[in-house]
Amino acid sequence: MELSFYKYQGTGNDFVMIDDRDQRFDEKNLSLVQKLCDRKFGIGADGLILIRNHAEFDFEMIYFNADGSQSMCGNGSRCAVAFSAFLGIIKEKTHFLAIDGSHEAILAGDQVELMMGNVSGITESLGDFFVNTGSPHHIRFVEKAKDYPVFDQGRAIRYDACYAPAGTNVNFVEKISDHEVFVRTYERGVENETLSCGTGVTAAAIAFGALQNQNQVKINTLGGKLSVKFQQDQLGGYRDIWLIGPAEQVFSGKIIL
Numbered sequence: 001m002e003l004s005f006y007k008y009q010g011t012g013n014d015f016v017m018i019d020d021r022d023q024r025f026d027e028k029n030l031s032l033v034q035k036l037c038d039r040k041f042g043i044g045a046d047g048l049i050l051i052r053n054h055a056e057f058d059f060e061m062i063y064f065n066a067d068g069s070q071s072m073c074g075n076g077s078r079c080a081v082a083f084s085a086f087l088g089i090i091k092e093k094t095h096f097l098a099i100d101g102s103h104e105a106i107l108a109g110d111q112v113e114l115m116m117g118n119v120s121g122i123t124e125s126l127g128d129f130f131v132n133t134g135s136p137h138h139i140r141f142v143e144k145a146k147d148y149p150v151f152d153q154g155r156a157i158r159y160d161a162c163y164a165p166a167g168t169n170v171n172f173v174e175k176i177s178d179h180e181v182f183v184r185t186y187e188r189g190v191e192n193e194t195l196s197c198g199t200g201v202t203a204a205a206i207a208f209g210a211l212q213n214q215n216q217v218k219i220n221t222l223g224g225k226l227s228v229k230f231q232q233d234q235l236g237g238y239r240d241i242w243l244i245g246p247a248e249q250v251f252s253g254k255i256i257l
């Protein structure tokens with residue numbers, strides 16, 4: 001059997017994308033997901049995304065991390081919106097379903113504006129912060145993120161007993177100005193630092209915004225620039241959260257099964 005695939009990247013977070021409206025991909029075949037994401041023995045990616053039909057939405061995005069586990073992916077969602085437009089499923093605006101619920105998105109040139117799910121609040125954890133943006137994110141503010149041991153410290157926090165058994169993603173955030181940060185992320189499910197993490201920078205922006213009294217934050221990652229804006233509600237939660245940045249098709253090919 002042959003399956004077409006496309007490769008997308010959103011600020012360097014890269015994904016194998018499959019148009020699975022005919023449901024030929026067996027989503028229970030996690031060893032196939034792992035193999036396709038393997039950078040030596042497969043296509044190579046931080047994650048794999050299936051685009052499927054849904055009766056109540058423009059499409060459903062099914063996201064897998066490179067190890068086959070599932071969670072919400074912000075950059076992957078932005079790439080899924082660009083891919084769905086490429087497939088002709090949507091035009092500039094869409095309403096789609098992901099693992100954490102429904103999302104709106106707007107395609108504006110190479111930029112995808114993605115509405116994230118509401119966030120219930122910011123909690124303290126291990127002397128740092130924790131924010132769930134559809135995926136769990138530990139947030140540590142550091143002085144020089146460029147020189148920070150992201151892999152070692154990220155892995156230690158990811159496996160800390162307080163996050164067991166599910167674990168967490170870990171973000172190291174450096175203040176650049178009152179409304180700009182540099183973020184490096186250790187991603188659960190990739191088990192490494194990625195060049196960018198959409199749910200991670202959203203969590204970082206919310207924690208930073210709370211400290212700086214800002215509701216719009218510019219983000220620098222190793223893979224490029226994003227921005228996040230949001231509104232705080234009366235109960236300490238956050239809504240109207242938008243993650244904005246580029247999504248690009250970089251490759252296409254055939255999977256031989």
Ligand SMILES: N[C@@H](CCC[C@H](N)C(=O)O)C(=O)O
Pocket residue numbers: 013065069070071072073074075076135136169187188189190196197198199200
């Ligand atoms: N890269 C993603 C996050 C993917 C999910 C995460 N690794 C997890 O398992 O929680 C993003 O852009 O949000």
